Amino acid sequence: MVGGEVWLDNITVDHIEGFSYTSLVPSSEIVYHKDQMITDWIVLGPFNKRVDEVEESANTHPIVFDKQEYDWSESFADARGCVLAGKICRYSSDQKFAYFSTKIQSKNEVQTEIQFSSLNNLLIWVNSKYVGAIEKQRHAWFDFFQDPDHAGNSLQIRLNKGTNRILVLVEGANYSGDGFYSYIIQ
Numbered sequence: 001m002v003g004g005e006v007w008l009d010n011i012t013v014d015h016i017e018g019f020s021y022t023s024l025v026p027s028s029e030i031v032y033h034k035d036q037m038i039t040d041w042i043v044l045g046p047f048n049k050r051v052d053e054v055e056e057s058a059n060t061h062p063i064v065f066d067k068q069e070y071d072w073s074e075s076f077a078d079a080r081g082c083v084l085a086g087k088i089c090r091y092s093s094d095q096k097f098a099y100f101s102t103k104i105q106s107k108n109e110v111q112t113e114i115q116f117s118s119l120n121n122l123l124i125w126v127n128s129k130y131v132g133a134i135e136k137q138r139h140a141w142f143d144f145f146q147d148p149d150h151a152g153n154s155l156q157i158r159l160n161k162g163t164n165r166i167l168v169l170v171e172g173a174n175y176s177g178d179g180f181y182s183y184i185i186q
Contacts, residue, residue: 032079032080032081032142033081033142033143033146034077034079034080034081036081036145036183037077037081037145037181037182037183038102038104038166038182038183038184039077039081039083040102040103041075041077041083041100041101041102041168042060042072042073042074042075042100042101042102043072043073043074043075043085043088043098043099043100043101044060044063044070044071044072044073044098044099044100044101045070045088045089045095045097045098045099046088046089046090046095046096046097046098046172047065047070047095047097047098047099048066048093048094048095048096048097049097050097050169051063051065051097051099053065054099054167055125055130055167055169056128057128058127058128058165060072060101060165072101075087075088075100080142080181081142081181082140082142082179082180082181083100083179083180083181083182084178084179085098085100085120085170085172085178085179085180086172086178086179088170088172088178089170089172089173089178090172090173096171096172096173097169097170097171097172098169098170098172099167099168099169099170100167100168100170101165101166101167101168102165102166103163103164103165103166104159104163104164104165104166104184104186105162105163105164106159106160106161106162106164106186107161108161109158109159109160109161110158110159110186111156111157111158112156112157112158112159112184112185112186113154113155113156113157113184113185114126114154114155114157114166114182114183114184114185115144115145115151115152115153115154115182115183115184115185116134116152116153116154116180116181116182116183117137117140117141117142117144117150117152117153117180117181118134118136118137118140118152118153118170118179118180118181119136119137119138119139119140119178119179120136120170120171120172120178120179120180121133121134121135121136121170121171122134122136122168122169122170122171122180123168123169123171124155124157124166124167124168124169125165125166125167125168126157126158126159126164126165126166126167127160127164127165128165128167131155131156131157132155134152134153134155135153137152137153140152140179140180140181141181142181144181144183145181145183152181152183168180168182
């Protein structure tokens, strides 16, 4: 809620000579490029550990885990294009894992790159095949795919012709800091 009460925790204070990001544009006039990022995700969780059934499945069907039924639900990206994993991952318990899934269309079979900017460790699968890990960064930037000074981390992936499923496991539990930006070069 805009203007609502905010609690802060786990704050790190560093000595800086100046800001690393400068702009002549006031923050209220920054133009975000959410429409260029991957923002159409569904989410499953939270869990207290990784779930093989989710990682090995080509589908997004409900599962039963530790005697509890879980079903995929919509996940929304904020105005910057950040997928807010902190709405799912629990900071105050061991339920810090959440799965995010999206579908990417490709006109041809192609080798490409998927990029992420995140304060979380991420594990990535494409079409049920594990493709690698994205290490958390110190800063997550909304312009990571445009500004080389704010570059995220990337993985080479192969997209099949037609519909491709991207699965992301977020290891959360960063108070007020869970989430990721994603972009695919097509």
